[in-house]
Amino acid sequence: MLRYELAQYSEVTFMEGTPEKGDALLRIIHHPPFYEEHPEDDEYLKAPKHCIVQHVTVEDFQLTGMNGRGTKEKEDHKLLKVIQELAIKIDVNRRQMTCYDWSKLDFNNPITFVVATFDYKNQSKPICYDMLRVQPGGELYFESWQQSFCEDNSEREKISAAFETPYGKFDTTIKGLVYEEEDNINIIYDTDHYTLPNMQDLELVLSATRDDEQIPIKPLVETIQKYACSLSGTERARCQIILDEINQYGMQVSRKELRHILNLKSNLGKQINQFIFEESGVLIGNALKSARNKEALFGGVLGIRHFCKDNAQYYYSGYLGKSINRSLPHACRIRKVCSTGQTLQFERYLPLLEVDFIRANGWTVIPFPFKYLREWRLQQG
Known part of the structure; x- marks a missing residue:
């Protein structure tokens, strides 16, 4: 699995055989607390002195090659950090900087x-x-x-x-x-x-977007319908699908459920969220990742x-x-x-x-x- 992960996003390859002086060596071992209970097996002490050594601890890495939902490949940030650490060690050992131009x-x-x-x-x-x-x-x-x-x-x-x-x-x-x-x-x-960060404004944004808060459906639907009138073609059809889903909830819908319906990661969802806020002052998603909020809040x-x-x-x-x-x-x-x-x-x-x-x-x-x-x-x- 380690070979697979490395091949996904680096040019690091493995060689067979006994490592020689100056070779880079990845060692898969346990994390330090394990050896506190088994000091006689401490692999940290057994690391060869003639090699450039970087340890990968089995407790800290979940080398599945997939994201948290198991739906697609995802870069393992911890493993990437290990490779970067090893690259720096190689530079130092060889007295030449290659990690940076x-x-x-x-x-x-x-x-x-x-x-x-x-x-x-x-x-x-x-x-x-x-x-x-x-x-x-x-x-x-x-x-x-x-x-x-x-x-x-x-x-x-x-x-x-x-x-x-x-x-x-x-x-x-x-x-x-x-x-x-x-x-x-x-x-x-x-x-x-x-x-x-701008803690005062951040608190206001977060408190205004509580997951469990119930939003009245009637004014919400009227606002989205108003926005839909400015659309045409596929986007207008998608807007109607959103309205149909919201109407299934009766009198109220939670902000969490509404965020899921709008799909705030999509451009249409972001635009509807912004339009609802401008028209009614109701904020469905906090949009912390938007360029404007990143600068204003962080x-x-x-x-x-x-x-x-x-x-x-x-x-x-x-x-x-x-x-x-x-x-x-x-x-x-x-x-x-x-x-x-x-x-x-x-x-x-x-x-x-x-x-x-x-x-x-x-x-x-x-x-x-x-x-x-x-x-x-x-x-x-």
Whole structure:
């Protein structure tokens, strides 16, 4: 079944035989709680060190190849995420970016990304720095070092200073550094500020479209008949079928049943829903997925937004518009970007947030090469 699923929407194929050094390996195992009860069988510990390993847990994947109703083939989003994770691991292992066309950004110089870790339980340990330098052609160069008070490398000194508060302490709000020039380092900070959906209007829309509410049929039919008069041919005939179904309910019909009759996924159903609302103020379906409502209700948590204030740049990276099909997006953290130099140029790096292979249902919250850096650290053991 795994072979079938992979063939549906990827070019991933399986090879027979024993995996060799550098090969990518998908291992089907149980999830961690299973091995807590059976530690002697822990497959995580048995993963070969010479391969690029990605695990598929049997408890978390329903590889049926069908949608929830079992009526048609559907892409398995969890499995797609596994393949994306494996692709990133392959890039890191081979030191070449292939998941993203880096050259299209037209960077003429290498772009550097740095993260730092500090052990608060044992503050005598030095701060550890991990660096990724991406060349214009997508080549990846990784480096790691520990804090030294006798540092004779000017770039490392500037990196160390960038991670400090004005009082010389390690700044825990810093998510990472990104720069082209060591004298103009962009510092990404977490803030305590969040964006939210338009909760007041969203509550009004949802409360006005309760499933169990009964709608009087007579004024409803009169309104739909009025709309039908503007139609002709097939659409008018379909409108009459809708009216016939509604009339079978007697005096009232629930909003849930009415949504089913109108088929609000169809263009005609959407148009009737809008006409009924404009004529009578009765809303059958909330149309949360419409372009107008997406912006009006969820504009604060969808997409990538960027603004400047008080010599700093701010941004938030929200959810994909299509994610509303599965769940309602909630809060997004606002992040702040400052520079150690005279020029703030984080706008150049905003395209690095606009990828869908890092975060499920949303754009990545910091430039995606930081994911490569984290993966490299994991591969170092």
